[in-house]
Amino acid sequence: MPTARSQLWRDPALPWVESRRACHSRACYKAHSHPTFSIGAVDAGSSCFSGAGDGQEHLTPGTLVLVPAQRVHACNPEPGQAWSYQMLHVDAGWLAQLRLESGLAAARPGAPARISREPALYREFCALNDLLFSAASSREKEAALVAFLGDHDFSAQPASLAAPSPALEMPSLRGLIEHIEAQDLAHLSLEQLAGQAGLGRYQLIRAFRAATGLTPHAYLLNARVNRGRLLLRDGLALADVAYQLGFADQSHFQRVFKAHVGVTPGQYRHVQ
DSSP states (O other): OOOOEEEEEOOTTOTTEEEEEEEEEOOOOOSBOOSEEEEEEEEESOEEEEOSSSOEEEEOTTOEEEEOTTOOBEEEEOTTOOEEEEEEEEEHHHHHHHHHHHTOOOOOTTOOOEEEOOHHHHHHHHHHHHHHTSSOOHHHHHHHHHHHHHHOOGGGSOBOSSSOOOOOOSHHHHHHHHHHHHSOGGGOOHHHHHHHHTSOHHHHHHHHHHHHSSOHHHHHHHHHHHHHHHHHHTTOOHHHHHHHTTOSSHHHHHHHHHHHHSSOHHHHHTOO
């Protein structure tokens, strides 16, 4: 049986981007979202891509998945199988500015995910990611990223049926999500969130799940993991990050983090 392996790439000179490659992986992820625009590529094996609802799409090698910020999704191998994939994360604000310069619309946070099965686009993405993991200079990598992201109108790709865009129809929910992102995530409770939204707890769970694809509890866990990534990148110790984010202990933080990110907090923090 081939050995599973995973690589992370970051560069302090390019803080708005990071990439990951996994080979022969059997890891499964909980439904989650990122504050970044993300591009995933299936290299080998096949996987199931799902969104906020019950729908699924089967992805085969050579497929790209384009996931806007805050779009709830999960991509996991077929049951009992392994797969190989790549995942690029780009800061949503940085990308929006680049797309503006390029005359292209940036996918708004929460927009539908899109699926590309174009062989040429997949090959270009693989070449870009190979360059990111190489010993090339930061300037060369930045130029390649700018060219790739500015050259392609991702909105022309078909929208994923498994990850449509539920609407935040209630202004109170839009305000609540902004409130969550700005608060001390360690101490927010369901009761506090319901009060902030002017809803009962059960009403909030139903409305929040319909609007985001996650329950308030799952959304808070996801937000804590995303904030944990930032704290780990700043070099904070694992125990300090777990404490700041309100996890019961370091091992609890490690379990939740790996279920969302695919690597342990220690592995994530030590990438140079």
